[in-house]
């Protein structure tokens with residue numbers, strides 16, 4: 384009897400999940416993206432970070448274990464499969480990738496096959512390992528670094544990331560540039576901001592720190608904390624056909640990339656870098672199987688992709 388109740392409950396939950404995957408609570412068909420290729424493969428290096436920013440979309444902080452730290456052995460089989468599938472770049476995000484012990488070895492391994500990009504906070508873990516990172520210049524492919532500098536104002540940046548982190552991040556950016564690596568910058572986007580004026584403030588700072596003033600600056604909207612349920616409009620199939628077309632739908636990250644996370648010891652493939660807090664986006668343990676099913680735009684962050692064209696990618 385108890386087993387029957389349990390099975391019925393699991394059945395109902397699955398039905399509910401399937402229904403909510405395809406249909407909004409208002410009964411409209413949800414928007415979706417059909418995976419087209421695997422151009423970029425992201426690895427989540429784990430949610431541990433040296434900083435504890437209250438706004439972190441990953442909820443990362445020192446010692447955090449929501450997602451496990453990756454190792455070279457975890458990465459190797461996925462690199463082989465990704466190369467077979469025609470991947471063009473490996474990208475890494477965290478947490479802070481450079482607190483992962485084997486990070487430089489992992490990069491060195493991936494760079495034997497394809498170019499890489501690393502998202503980092505550019506602070507102590509990077510500054511401490513500059514010598515080691517410099518060795519990656521000898522690899523057959525290039526590695527680039529994107530450092531987060533939230534605001535062009537030190538006090539405001541440090542209020543979120545911790546004292547002196549503004550100065551350290553600029554130092555990290557400038558040291559990596561001096562070593563000959565390509566660098567770019569990620570900042571926060573504010574509603575109704577004057578984009579040009581904000582970017583110009585960053586350009587002035589770039590000059591001050593000896594960086595090229597045409598540095599790529601990527602602005603991100605607020606993605607909200609992991610597991611949160613912000614009240615955003617549902618993205619319906621109608622939205623995706625009326626306001627998007629076949630070409631623009633192919634620019635959504637889930638059309639051309641995947642992200643691998645390590646959870647409870649297993650490497651799992653998720654639809655993109657923005658949805659690792661919802662198991663409905665777990666698409667299996669191999670890249671090939673993850674490319675089969677269309678990706679529903681059920682997650683609240685899908686609205687940011689729809690409304691702002693938010694993309695972590697530079698490919």
Ligand code: SF4
Pocket residue numbers: 416635636637638654655656657658678679680682684685686688689
């Ligand atoms: S958040 Fe991810 S799954 Fe949703 S639309 Fe954007 S890229 Fe696709």
